[in-house]
Amino acid sequence: MSQQDNFSGGFLLGAIVGGVVGGVLGALLISQRLEETSEETLLKKADAPEVKAKGKKRPLRGSTEQNIELARRSLEDKIAQLNDAIDDVRQQLSSVNGQAIEVDREGSLTEEP
Incomplete structure (x- = not known):
């Protein structure tokens, strides 16, 4: 019984000490990393002040009708490409199922035997 008490006490003490040491070490490493990144960020901002932040959207002002x-x-071209790709996949899937389905440009389906 004495060994079991020593083991549980030592285990508990080791967990507490390990947690404290790990926490202090992690805090030191993170603070050092934050200082490095803040210095890099300041240098980048000083070199290129025109660079926009990633999360910001550009304003729509200045958009002309031509743009x-x-x-x-x-967008219309991309939609047409997507529609063609959808038609191709639809035809491939219908041939896998054993049915030939014709899809015309209006989107209506006609089955062929």
Whole structure:
């Protein structure tokens, strides 16, 4: 019984000391890392003041109708590409199931025997 008490007491003491040492060591390493990153950040900001933060969105001011039209056309092209890809996958899946399904541009389905 005496050995079991010594073991549990030593285990508990080791856990407490290990936790304290680990906490202090972790805090020191983190504070050192934060100082390094803050210095790097200050140097980067001093070198390139025009760089925007990642999370910020650029304002829509200054958008001309021409830019809006270009963006709309680009989106229409991407939508057309996605529709073609969806049609291809739909045809591949229908051939796997043993049915040939024709999809016309309006989106209506016609089954072929």
